[in-house]
Amino acid sequence: MSTVTSAPIAAPVNAKSARATWRKRENFILGLVAVVCFLIFWETTVIMGWAKPLFVSSPTRIVKALVAMIADGSIWNHLAVSGMEFLFGYTLAVVVGIPLGILMGWYRRLNAILDPFVSALYATPRIALVPLIIIWFGVDLGAKIAIIFLATVFPILVSTITGVRTIDRDFIKVARSFGASDRQIFLTVALPSSVPMLLTGLRLGLGHALIGIVVGEMIGAQAGIGYMMSLAGATFQTDRVFVGLVIIAGAGMLMTEVLRMIERRFESWRVDTRN
């Protein structure tokens, strides 16, 4: 009677899809042109003497400073130190934030007990905790990791809790109708449906971790991108400050984009709130 004949995913090469592709490409080109214009304008203001390079640097000066730092090898040490801090701090936040978030999302009582602390700390600007961290950890690697951890763990924790808690009621009804136990509901419904929110948490955490790097290294360090920037700032090496800025911004954009791509892959898992 109603046999299915057509494949569900065809690749229609029609005018509409061509227009959508063009619109995407157009957006990219517009953005690129705007950036190039901005860089030219920036360079021009310095060449024309409208602004002093000591204050605003310029694209070519930034590139030159970067090349010099690569040539004398100093950049690698800064990158390695900051990368290490990031790796430890972020990993620790993930390892603590996700399991704890899953437990807090699933066990109402545990959530009730821990929620006041989490809410208070989440609402506190984490920079306000820096003096305490210095008292406890000094200004060594441990302190940097602690700062990055504290900056990162809360967005991950809170997103994971939300992810586990917002389960489509219909899914629970289906599971219960098949006689699923609480444990089975947790494993087959709550966990998979928390994945999109969890990924969002990881992405939000990235930005916070980068803030943590800069803040942590500004309070005292021997190396690192943040340290390099604050030292350069204190000695009016504006070009070097911008080098650090470009590196931090580039790393942030790159990692955020990678996570965004992973998130898109799981977009269809997101809880449908229409019902």
Add this chain to the structure above:
Amino acid sequence: MADPQIKMSARGVRLDYFNERIGQTLHVLDGIDMSVNEGELVSIVGPSGCGKSTFLAAVDGLIHVDGGEIRVSGKVVNEPGPDRAMVFQNDSLFPWRTVLQNVIYGLEIQQKMPKSAMIDRARGLVELVGLKGFADHFPHELSGGMRQRVNIARALAPDPELLLLDEPFAALDAQTREFMQAELLKILERTKKTALFITHQIDEAIFLSNRVAVFSARPAKIKEIVSVDLPSTRMLSMKHQPRFRDLQAHVWRLIEEESARTGLMTAQ
């Protein structure tokens, strides 16, 4: 109760619902008496909000009754069990599972056979509902009608004695709905299942059913049980026959009376 012909029986089923927001107890079901015989498809229709979905959830064991009893194959229903399976209105397919993995779900939960047997059974059902070749697709890649086919296959997987369907085609467009009605009858015939079907479409109820139970407005009682004396092999073209129309008019009149009685609709 020993009558093996009777798959499901409800005797004096009462159900109250406490509404926390208004702090009042609503009487939803007020003594429902009905039964479904082996191999039969019985539909329940009634005015909107009359409690027919609540009754179905009670038969599934998702909600406890406050009085009377529901028996399936002679056993009193207290909780969900493998002898019943529900096809929900919103297809509620798990988006992280493929078609095959969705169909397997109930078998996985009930853990009664080895994994390879589960896969074989699920594959057979995917084919039975006409989705051969789509086993490895994800739900979001399917149309509404196809998703409901998966939903039906998922419910059939644990081989329930009684299939419960809660307005399964309500969200589909009119054409797809008609095709799915015919398709459901074919599936039920091939699997020899007994079914209890909720709908607000009167023509759908008559087309599919051996009998149609008309619920009164809330608190719901059985207003009338209408026997559908149409040939047992149903074809979509029957919907235009005079007898079909008579039955449709009759059921509609019953619902109209109920709606008028409770002010849902002004009496004419």
